[in-house]
Amino acid sequence: MRKPNIVILGAGYGGMMTTVKLQKSLGINEATITLVNKNNYHYQTTWLHENAAGTLHHDRTRIPIKEVVNTNKINFVRDTVVKVKTDEKKVKLQHGELTYDILVVALGFEAATFGIPGLIENAFTIGNINNARVIREHIEYNFAMYHNEQEKNQARLNIVVGGGGFTGVEFIGELANRIPELCKEYDIDKNLVRIINVESSPTVLPGFDPQLVEYAMNSLESRGVEFVTGAMLKECKPESIVYEKDGKQVEVPTLTTVWAAGVRANTVVEKSGFVTNRGKVEVQKDMRAPGYNDVFVLGDCALITNPESGHPYPPTAQIAIQESQTVAQNVKKLVQGTQELKHFEPKILGTVASLGHNDAIGVILNERKLFGFKATVMKKMIDNRYLLKLGGLSLLMRKGKFNIFY
Numbered sequence: 001m002r003k004p005n006i007v008i009l010g011a012g013y014g015g016m017m018t019t020v021k022l023q024k025s026l027g028i029n030e031a032t033i034t035l036v037n038k039n040n041y042h043y044q045t046t047w048l049h050e051n052a053a054g055t056l057h058h059d060r061t062r063i064p065i066k067e068v069v070n071t072n073k074i075n076f077v078r079d080t081v082v083k084v085k086t087d088e089k090k091v092k093l094q095h096g097e098l099t100y101d102i103l104v105v106a107l108g109f110e111a112a113t114f115g116i117p118g119l120i121e122n123a124f125t126i127g128n129i130n131n132a133r134v135i136r137e138h139i140e141y142n143f144a145m146y147h148n149e150q151e152k153n154q155a156r157l158n159i160v161v162g163g164g165g166f167t168g169v170e171f172i173g174e175l176a177n178r179i180p181e182l183c184k185e186y187d188i189d190k191n192l193v194r195i196i197n198v199e200s201s202p203t204v205l206p207g208f209d210p211q212l213v214e215y216a217m218n219s220l221e222s223r224g225v226e227f228v229t230g231a232m233l234k235e236c237k238p239e240s241i242v243y244e245k246d247g248k249q250v251e252v253p254t255l256t257t258v259w260a261a262g263v264r265a266n267t268v269v270e271k272s273g274f275v276t277n278r279g280k281v282e283v284q285k286d287m288r289a290p291g292y293n294d295v296f297v298l299g300d301c302a303l304i305t306n307p308e309s310g311h312p313y314p315p316t317a318q319i320a321i322q323e324s325q326t327v328a329q330n331v332k333k334l335v336q337g338t339q340e341l342k343h344f345e346p347k348i349l350g351t352v353a354s355l356g357h358n359d360a361i362g363v364i365l366n367e368r369k370l371f372g373f374k375a376t377v378m379k380k381m382i383d384n385r386y387l388l389k390l391g392g393l394s395l396l397m398r399k400g401k402f403n404i405f406y
């Protein structure tokens with residue numbers, strides 16, 4: 001009998017963990033497994049804000065796929081997915097085509113700009129290693145240029161971050177640590193540098209415990225961050241942004257706007273004709289796309305509603321990793337001919353947001369709140385635990401975060 005072709009799209013949290021689990025649980029005689037990814041490395045999306053701010057080199061964040069995946073068991077295809085042709089059970093790639101019997105879609109997210117004029121053209125986003133590297137270089141270039149011009153351009157030193165959610169606040173925390181170093185390096189008075197966060201909700205980190213939000217804002221304000229809450233970003237121009245607050249429009253000169261206020265599922269999902277809700281596939285309990293017995297969708301491409309709140313679970317690495325466990329088990333069941341599949345039960349263990357490398361806030365099991373040092377240690381433990389799960393002790397030792405006391 002012909003071996004089934006399992007094709008996994010995307011080597012992020014969801015795709016990599018599914019691959020590694022199937023690599024262990026299926027024999028080479030049982031199935032052919034192919035992993036497709038744009039790059040020949042996996043990156044830890046949850047560390048990209050550090051790369052963007054320049055507090056962590058991107059080589060720490062990226063992990064060559066061949067270091068984790070056994071290429072004697074898994075075919076790795078470095079290519080870009082264009083579309084899934086479900087009626088033909090094929091995946092169209094930029095440079096070819098693959099046929100599948102079982103498909104796993106784990107293509108992650110893209111920035112959502114909500115039609116705000118100028119954002120696509122003039123703002124940066126933190127979406128992958130290359131975006132992050134450009135932001136770091138751009139900030140550094142502007143600091144270097146500041147002294148080289150006769151007329152000082154304050155826009156070079158104003159950094160605007162759109163969105164005070166998780167990603168925006170984590171990025172600001174890293175910037176607040178990085179700016180004093182950059183000022184020293186480029187002989188700039190650090191009081192001249194402005195980090196401005198524009199958030200449409202009345203407070204940053206909407207949905208977080210108010211006490212933790214207050215702690216985060218105090219911590220960041222004490223390091224010079226300015227928060228403009230209840231303000232809508234109206235336009236992003238090449239040398240300024242315009243926001244509206246209390247009915248008034250304010251223009252801030254800046255050459256650096258980083259948009260961190262929204263993500264959507266990878267547009268490949270919509271282009272492929274899956275039925276979507278807010279751009280994501282509202283998956284069945286067994287993680288399959290409705291109407292398809294052979295297509296699993298997970299991570300930021302999947303939508304699952306929390307029955308208690310009635311709202312979708314937020315897109316997180318935590319949930320993508322948990323989903324990969326169910327997807328890998330269910331793919332194996334299909335390969336072995338079992339039609340009764342496992343249901344995914346999310347187990348939210350908590351949320352920890354860093355405020356730079358030496359401060360953090362979080363809520364863990366049973367609503368326990370964490371601040372400062374304890375939260376920082378917890379954040380690094382979460383990061384290290386993932387590395388251990390993905391590639392064992394050797395990967396943890398190579399890439400782990402052990403800088404607990406500084």
Ligand SMILES: Cc1cc2nc3c(=O)[nH]c(=O)nc-3n(C[C@H](O)[C@H](O)[C@H](O)COP(=O)(O)OP(=O)(O)OC[C@H]3O[C@@H](n4cnc5c(N)ncnc54)[C@H](O)[C@@H]3O)c2cc1C
Nearest residue numbers: 010011012013014038045080081108299300315316317318
């Ligand atoms: C700065 C930042 C900080 C975050 N912090 C946290 C946190 O602390 N905790 C938490 O739980 N979550 C956090 N998140 C959210 C988390 O990173 C995402 O929810 C998670 O990465 C989703 O995993 P995924 O597997 O769906 O996609 P991803 O991890 O994004 O992986 C998608 C993969 O698909 C590849 N790909 C994309 N398009 C194509 C294509 N067309 N063809 C081929 N390959 C393609 C990409 O290169 C990538 O390797 C953070 C996000 C950001 C941006």
